[in-house]
Amino acid sequence: MCEISSSICSSPIGDLTISYCRKGLHSISQISPINDQSFIPDEKQTIEIQSSSGKIPIPESCLNWLHTYFHSPNHLTKTPELCPNIISKNDSFQENVWRTLLNNVHFGQTTTYGQLAELTGNKNAARAVGTAVHRNPFQLIVPCHRVIRSNGDIGNYAGKEGNNVKHWLLKHEQK
Numbered sequence: 001m002c003e004i005s006s007s008i009c010s011s012p013i014g015d016l017t018i019s020y021c022r023k024g025l026h027s028i029s030q031i032s033p034i035n036d037q038s039f040i041p042d043e044k045q046t047i048e049i050q051s052s053s054g055k056i057p058i059p060e061s062c063l064n065w066l067h068t069y070f071h072s073p074n075h076l077t078k079t080p081e082l083c084p085n086i087i088s089k090n091d092s093f094q095e096n097v098w099r100t101l102l103n104n105v106h107f108g109q110t111t112t113y114g115q116l117a118e119l120t121g122n123k124n125a126a127r128a129v130g131t132a133v134h135r136n137p138f139q140l141i142v143p144c145h146r147v148i149r150s151n152g153d154i155g156n157y158a159g160k161e162g163n164n165v166k167h168w169l170l171k172h173e174q175k
């Protein structure tokens, strides 16, 4: 069992809620409810801890990564550790999808569900790959926003509620 702590950090796409144990991250996402109506990006907003709960301090690697992702992406370093109890949670298909996305689809790139299915070695499983992508608990870090539709449409994000966020992130990565 993991002992979990959590923090809320400011960011250009609004406050992020981040939970972690000593082994690594458990989840990261925009605080709810951020949706297309309430999304007001601020590209100058720095990464600052707003509040924390629990005994463990937020991993420095996570703060550093977020800072470089938003403010100095040419210097992006290794992604923060992800807790093996989450990423390997008795579902090797899902883990394979998340790791493939993490390791192969880099800043400024996009892929499609079909291409990702092929990359994971499951050419005909685009739909199942889509399901795994939507279950991603590591927003930004496992870059589900880089998965777009094969017709070039950006597709949905955060259950259709966050398409403006996806659009902003993809644009941010094209600068």
Ligand SMILES: [Zn+2]
Pocket: 002, 003, 020, 021, 022, 023, 024, 026, 083, 084, 085, 086
């Ligand atoms: Zn853990």
